[in-house]
Amino acid sequence: KIQTLRHDESKSYAGGKTILNLDQQVSILSIEDRDEDFSTIQQILHKHDQLRLNRVKSIQEAFELLEKDHFDLIFLDYLLPDGTGLEFLEKVNSKGLETPVVVITGQGDELIASRIIQAGAYDYLPKAKASDKALLRIISNALEKASLKREMRRAQKKLAEMSMRDELTGLFNRRYFAEALDREVSGAERYGHGLALCIIDLDHFKLVNDTHGHLCGDRVLKDFGRLLADSIRKYDVGCRYGGEEFAIILPDTSLEKAVSLCERFRKRVKEFEFTFDDQTLHITASVGVTARYPDGDTSGEKLLELADKALYQAKRQGRDRVVA
Ligand code: GH3
Numbered sequence: 001k002i003q004t005l006r007h008d009e010s011k012s013y014a015g016g017k018t019i020l021n022l023d024q025q026v027s028i029l030s031i032e033d034r035d036e037d038f039s040t041i042q043q044i045l046h047k048h049d050q051l052r053l054n055r056v057k058s059i060q061e062a063f064e065l066l067e068k069d070h071f072d073l074i075f076l077d078y079l080l081p082d083g084t085g086l087e088f089l090e091k092v093n094s095k096g097l098e099t100p101v102v103v104i105t106g107q108g109d110e111l112i113a114s115r116i117i118q119a120g121a122y123d124y125l126p127k128a129k130a131s132d133k134a135l136l137r138i139i140s141n142a143l144e145k146a147s148l149k150r151e152m153r154r155a156q157k158k159l160a161e162m163s164m165r166d167e168l169t170g171l172f173n174r175r176y177f178a179e180a181l182d183r184e185v186s187g188a189e190r191y192g193h194g195l196a197l198c199i200i201d202l203d204h205f206k207l208v209n210d211t212h213g214h215l216c217g218d219r220v221l222k223d224f225g226r227l228l229a230d231s232i233r234k235y236d237v238g239c240r241y242g243g244e245e246f247a248i249i250l251p252d253t254s255l256e257k258a259v260s261l262c263e264r265f266r267k268r269v270k271e272f273e274f275t276f277d278d279q280t281l282h283i284t285a286s287v288g289v290t291a292r293y294p295d296g297d298t299s300g301e302k303l304l305e306l307a308d309k310a311l312y313q314a315k316r317q318g319r320d321r322v323v324a
């Protein structure tokens with residue numbers, strides 16, 4: 001959906017011919033209170049079929065329209081009946097609106113220009129210099145910059161996502177788990193909710209590696225992770241806690257409910273046919289569960305310690321079981 005915009009050098013600035021090569025229509029909102037100023041812009045832009053131009057005369061009208069319609073670009077006049085261009089930009093920023101804004105200023109004032117750019121405008125153009133060439137160049141540059149910004153945001157989001165995930169299983173990693181546990185404990189304290197924590201350790205996993213190889217072990221871990229993700233609810237936080245250890249944070253959940261969820265999951269794991277190459281194998285898991293009571297004052301650390309102890313008991317009692 002990214003708008004790619006190129007200058008077609010061969011046709012550039014050649015009279016009334018198409019100068020911008022656009023893959024799709026570009027809709028522009030002009031916020032301009034003076035008819036003469038708007039008609040200057042309109043006369044230039046209406047020659048270009050890909051450009052759709054809308055106009056409003058005040059900041060208030062602009063936001064009313066921006067709430068309903070999508071615009072690729074905003075041309076902003078500096079002095080408007082209900083505020084300045086700077087005030088408009090501040091409101092744009094506070095609303096998180098990502099539409100690029102170009103200020104068309106009549107002031108010709110360097111100080112205003114620099115403040116405008118600082119406030120987040122992509123560019124500015126003094127009205128006296130609003131020629132066909134200048135306007136089209138500014139549209140082209142602003143759209144290209146907007147598209148780069150979108151790509152940057154996407155990459156940043158992906159990086160942030162990667163830093164909280166375990167690569168093998170796609171579950172949350174230990175770092176995220178620690179953060180999430182703190183956050184959920186605080187939330188539970190604030191709202192007087194319960195909170196359950198489960199630690200799961202695969203039984204005799206070393207044997208899987210020794211018998212079938214490390215690659216097979218990895219594959220089992222991966223499939224186990226998928227099984228876990230598929231067994232929890234939307235607000236539960238499933239993590240790979242360590243090598244073959246997993247954890248689930250269950251917000252607003254009682255010990256009884258957590259135990260029954262883990263019990264169902266334990267059975268599901270036991271019955272699941274893990275496959276690797278043409279081999280089929282079965283594994284079991286031991287689970288330690290603990291919960292914070294709605295009026296309790298248990299810390300995340302304490303919950304971990306208790307869940308760990310319960311897990312140790314599950315192992316001692318013979319594995320393939322849930323202990324609370
Ligand atoms: P227990 O029932 O007492 O938990 O026995 P166990 O063999 O599972 O426990 P132990 O702690 O002795 O061994 C854990 C094994 O898990 C050893 C290690 O090689 C394996 N493991 C840990 N992380 C990975 C991994 O990422 N991939 C593979 N293939 N194996 C792993």
Ligand code: MG
Nearest residue numbers: 033034037077
């Ligand atoms: Mg004006």
Ligand code: MG
Nearest residue numbers: 033077079080
């Ligand atoms: Mg004005």
Ligand code: MG
Nearest residue numbers: 201202244245
């Ligand atoms: Mg272990």
Ligand code: MG
Nearest residue numbers: 201202203205
């Ligand atoms: Mg183990």
